[in-house]
Amino acid sequence: MNFLIDSLKLIISFDPDLYEIIWLSLRVSFSALFISCIIGLPISGLLSSTNFYGKRTLIIFFNSMMALPPVFVGLILYLLFSNTGFLGFLNLLYTPSVMIIAQVIIILPVIISVSTELLEQIFMEYKEIFDSFDVSLKNRIKTTVFDARIPLITCILTGLGRALSEVGAIIIVGGNIIHHTRVMTTTIALETSKGNLEMAMSLGIVLILISIGVNAIVMTMKMIAKRYSYD
Amino acid sequence: MIKNTDHIELKNINFIVNKKLFFNNLCLNLSTSGITVILGPNGSGKSLLTKIIKGLIKSESGSLSIKLEKINPLSAYLSQDNVFFRRDVYSNLAYPMKINGYSNDQISQRVNFLLDYFEFDNKEESARRLSEGNKQYLAFIRTLVNKPKLLILDEPCSNLDMNYTKKIEDFLVKNKHDIKIIMVTHDIFQAKRLADEMLLMNNGKVIEVSKKNQFLKSKNILVQKFLNGIFF
Numbered sequence: 001m002n003f004l005i006d007s008l009k010l011i012i013s014f015d016p017d018l019y020e021i022i023w024l025s026l027r028v029s030f031s032a033l034f035i036s037c038i039i040g041l042p043i044s045g046l047l048s049s050t051n052f053y054g055k056r057t058l059i060i061f062f063n064s065m066m067a068l069p070p071v072f073v074g075l076i077l078y079l080l081f082s083n084t085g086f087l088g089f090l091n092l093l094y095t096p097s098v099m100i101i102a103q104v105i106i107i108l109p110v111i112i113s114v115s116t117e118l119l120e121q122i123f124m125e126y127k128e129i130f131d132s133f134d135v136s137l138k139n140r141i142k143t144t145v146f147d148a149r150i151p152l153i154t155c156i157l158t159g160l161g162r163a164l165s166e167v168g169a170i171i172i173v174g175g176n177i178i179h180h181t182r183v184m185t186t187t188i189a190l191e192t193s194k195g196n197l198e199m200a201m202s203l204g205i206v207l208i209l210i211s212i213g214v215n216a217i218v219m220t221m222k223m224i225a226k227r228y229s230y231d
Numbered sequence: 232m233i234k235n236t237d238h239i240e241l242k243n244i245n246f247i248v249n250k251k252l253f254f255n256n257l258c259l260n261l262s263t264s265g266i267t268v269i270l271g272p273n274g275s276g277k278s279l280l281t282k283i284i285k286g287l288i289k290s291e292s293g294s295l296s297i298k299l300e301k302i303n304p305l306s307a308y309l310s311q312d313n314v315f316f317r318r319d320v321y322s323n324l325a326y327p328m329k330i331n332g333y334s335n336d337q338i339s340q341r342v343n344f345l346l347d348y349f350e351f352d353n354k355e356e357s358a359r360r361l362s363e364g365n366k367q368y369l370a371f372i373r374t375l376v377n378k379p380k381l382l383i384l385d386e387p388c389s390n391l392d393m394n395y396t397k398k399i400e401d402f403l404v405k406n407k408h409d410i411k412i413i414m415v416t417h418d419i420f421q422a423k424r425l426a427d428e429m430l431l432m433n434n435g436k437v438i439e440v441s442k443k444n445q446f447l448k449s450k451n452i453l454v455q456k457f458l459n460g461i462f463f
Contacts (some may be wrong), residue, residue, distance in 0.1 A: 125314055126314065128310050128312065132285065132307070132308040132310070133307075133326075133327045133377075135330055136330070143316065143326075147316055147317040147318070230357035230358065230360070
């Protein structure tokens with residue numbers, strides 16, 4: 001019980017080491033989420049509103065990638081970015097940048113798969129209006145994504161959840177270096193193995209609080225949006 | 232050979248429904264002015280025909296050629312399913328103009344004119360939350376936003392009350408010299424009120440297409456049965 005009180009003390013006392021780790025975690029995960037949305041949503045828009053050879057195969061590919069083991073992603077990126085690797089000259093190994101790349105690879109399929117399914121439903125509903133007014137592909141995608149913006153928040157949240165809880169890939173490519181690439185999940189793993197349960201528990205509590213906080217914000221946004229929505 | 236005169240012509244249209252050839256070498260010439268009313272029992276191919284004319288569905292083979300005032304006309308289509316974007320009434324009406332690059336002033340002028348003309352005043356309400364009748368009425372108004380020269384309407388008044396039906400009919404009669412109208416209806420009285428040309432379909436075949444007076448005097452047994460309210 002004592003370690004629980006000690007861990008709460010760490011949080012309340014604004015321990016600089018703890019908050020540095022929290023800040024880096026949020027920076028990495030939100031950056032990865034933002035990049036994944038920028039890349040993923042147009043791909044989802046295209047997949048949901050066009051028919052081309054191999055489209056189903058591509059959707060199956062992205063669906064399968066959702067189950068990609070993060071440790072394997074970490075290993076591949078390690079091989080690519082290590083000194084002898086193909087992209088070694090970029091000197092990105094053990095930096096937050098490569099941690100963001102790892103998280104993008106992990107959450108991009110989630111964003112694409114979940115949002116494609118949603119956008120496809122809305123697109124099929126609108127298809128006859130689009131066809132009858134000869135709407136261009138660009139406008140079809142824009143309209144569908146815009147009208148799906150509220151349910152899309154849930155898809156994005158799913159991606160954020162995956163990013164925040166990820167540990168396997170970032171521990172390999174980030175190296176868990178103190179003051180540099182140490183984030184919440186990797187610290188929990190390390191401190192637990194060292195027996196420093198206060199720190200591990202503090203970060204666990206913060207992770208849960210962030211998760212509850214983000215969900216609460218999103219739920220409130222959705223409730224407000226629904227009140228003013230036209231659905 | 233490319234025709235220079237105005238025409239609405241379907242030639243040797245073949246269309247398969249449920250692995251059966253539904254339209255088998257369908258050939259049709261429709262009048263290029265006034266109101267053409269398409270009649271027929273359920274499943275006779277009326278809606279399918281309108282979708283082919285609009286170009287929403289491609290036939291397996293055959294050709295469709297439309298020329299009005301010597302050009303390929305801007306057309307608008309009213310479907311039986313009234314689908315709207317997740318937006319208010321005004322935005323739904325503005326959409327067809329917005330994607331064609333009209334300015335906000337032009338859009339506002341046109342949309343407000345139509346809303347006033349058809350006395351539809353719930354412009355800030357969600358289009359998707361309207362009653363079925365209001366949705367159908369709004370969908371009809373939406374077809375007019377881009378000032379089409381060919382209006383294809385699939386049962387435009389099926390859910391409407393007398394008041395809305397009259398407004399639509401008045402509009403069609405008033406504008407039939409400027410807009411070519413092709414319309415599907417099950418209401419034989421409405422057909423008689425509006426039609427300049429009538430077309431009866433059954434099982435994917437055109438039974439008769441002729442001017443209203445000729446059609447009403449037709450000796451064709453199926454036409455006579457249909458006009459007497461006996462469906463086949």
